[in-house]
Amino acid sequence: MDILIVDDEKSIRLTTSIALEAEGHYVETAEDGTLALKRIKEENFDLVFLDLRLGDEDGLEILQKIVAMKPQQLVTIFTAHASISTAVKATQLGAFDYLEKPFTPDQLRAILIKAQKARKTQAEVVQLKETVQELKSEVRHASPPLRFVSEDPKTRVEFDVLFRAAATSASILILGESGTGKSVIAREIHDRSHLRDKPFVTVSCPSLSKELLESVLFGHMKGSFTGAIKDTWGKVHAADGGTLFLDEIGELPMEIQPKLLRLLQEREYERLGENKVRQADVRVIAATNRDLKASIRSGEFREDLYYRLNVISVTVPPLRERPADLAKFAKDYLDFFSGQLGRKIDGFSDSGRSALMRHPWPGNLRELRNAIERSTILARGNHVEAEDLPQPTPLAASNSADAEPGGLGIGGEHSLDEIEQAHLMKVLGWAPSLHDAAAVLGIDKATLYRKRKRFGIH
């Protein structure tokens, strides 16, 4: 290691240097704070030994200057027995450790081993941060660009409110149909906030049973329910100091709602099966495609929780109400996917463009993205044609007189079940995933699962 010894006593500088050099370290010495600060600024020392009594100089002040200049700098304080309390204060100010004078070679060696470990951990953290940055940039390049500017005045107002609120700690509720980009917006709010370097943790409310969801949120103690084989921390703990994103909050079971309310109001929670109140400071962003006011009326959602979540609330308009944005998103996606495929596709033909505008896009951006990806594969020439884009759904088609032969016509002699089953089968037939199918149908995945089971659709 490269080590700097800062002490005004020549004998200490000399003996410590000899001991350290004998262990193979590179050592420099400084007899006062000014020289020490100059060398620390110029060089990267792995460890600094700093005497707190440096003649007229205040060692604690020098320590603070070092920490301010290089927060990662490991500084071990030399201290006399009588000044242990000062040494403790020094560690509170950012010193790594302290060594009481006079010290033995073994005590010095113990400090060096500890410092080496700390340096290794620091290097690992730096490397992990770099890896995360690289991965983030790879992910960004592996998906179409995100667009947060809008040509639509209503959407512009909503985005403006959202991104102005990003810098505060206010809870934010994002409403909007499935696929309008609520999760993407939640992440963007976090990235534009003062918490951007802190954790961003997502909890998808409907994906789990009530008990598991509670455990995922708050953690549990071993034996608190069947299958709880060890103590765990929940996502609230993981998000402490950062943002907790509660996706599909409208599905949050009634039993868990008071616990979330307590977290929002008191910043307190308890792990399942534990009788100890814990603190967590999280900024909550919630999203739902449900009408929460209707859920309050039907007794499925607590009004007090709604008002806590709703400090700032915006509704992201559906894509069909933003035709100018629709065209821009479609072009972005087309450029991205054609680039990925190495195909030269210049844009949409007239028929392609009007098909794009005619389609109601019930699955919003998610559906549009999938449709454009598919169209770049299907396009025969250098333009996307109407035939490459989603065709009218069976229900829309059957609205007209020329329903498919043997198909179901709206208003014909069919039960609602028959119509529902036929529609489900058609959508499941073309949607790329169950998630997309649920989005297009405007239901959550659990409901889709129940319906498939009911109609025997595999």
Ligand SMILES: Nc1ncnc2c1ncn2[C@@H]1O[C@H](COP(=O)(O)OP(=O)(O)OP(=O)(O)O)[C@@H](O)[C@H]1O
């Ligand atoms: N701002 C955006 N710019 C470009 N593409 C976007 C944007 N927002 C969303 N998308 C696309 O739409 C997809 C769906 O977005 P997201 O999952 O955020 O929607 P959602 O409203 O949370 O849906 P759900 O309610 O079903 O969870 C994203 O994976 C992305 O491909």
